[in-house]
Amino acid sequence: MRHWGIAVAIGLAAMAGAAFAQGDVIAERRAGLKRMGGHMEAMKPVADSRGDPKPLEARIDDMIAFYRTLPARFPAGSGTGDTKALPAIWQDFPRFEQANTALLGQLATLKTAAASGNAAGFAEAYAQTGPQFCGGCHRPFRAR
Template sequence: MKRGMWLAALGFAALAGTALAQGDVIAERRAGLKRMGGHMDAIKPVAESRGDVKALEPRVDDMIAWFRSMPQRFPEGSSTGDTKALPSIWSDRTGFETADARMVSQLEVLKKAAADGDAAAFATAFQATGPLCGACHRNYRAR
């Protein structure tokens, strides 16, 4: 009897740990995506005014790092809870990962323009970045 109770307790602890880990990944990705939106909000006025784009390089670096890791932030089983992730992230994983790879490629263009201090190229690259955000949101994020 004691062994059965001990195994049951261990099972409940494992389930609780899974739920906690799932909650953590959801909270982590929500915070990261909010940070990405903050970067976009901070970049926009500088891009529009053709300001000092070189100063934006650390923001773009953070965005590249984030988006490179983004698919792993949506593991199987993390579709429930405080998330706006649509089931299509998991059912159309190839499409999701392709959209993410497009974003990383575009951010690398943005990074080069920032590193070069080329405000005109940066503004053009920034204009191409926003629609990639929207395309991913339309297919993989609930409103």
């Protein structure tokens, strides 16, 4: 009897551990995405005023580093809990990855403009980024 009790206790602990790990993945990706939103907000006044985009390069680098890890932050099973991730992600994961790759391409364009201090090019690329590339993934894959 005692052995059963211990086995059950270990089993429950393992299940709780798995649930905790899943919750962690969700909390961590949401925190990262929030940080990405902060980067976009910080860039807006520079784009709007056609200011010098050069100081924004570090933010774009942080975005590129984060979005390179984005697909791995959506393991199977992480669509339930405190998340707005839609089941469509796991029904068509290649399309989800494609939307992310498209954003990475746009971020490269943004980085080139920032690095060369091309204010007009930066403003133009910035204006496309939110609606086309962030929105291009949010519309099919994120609940409102």
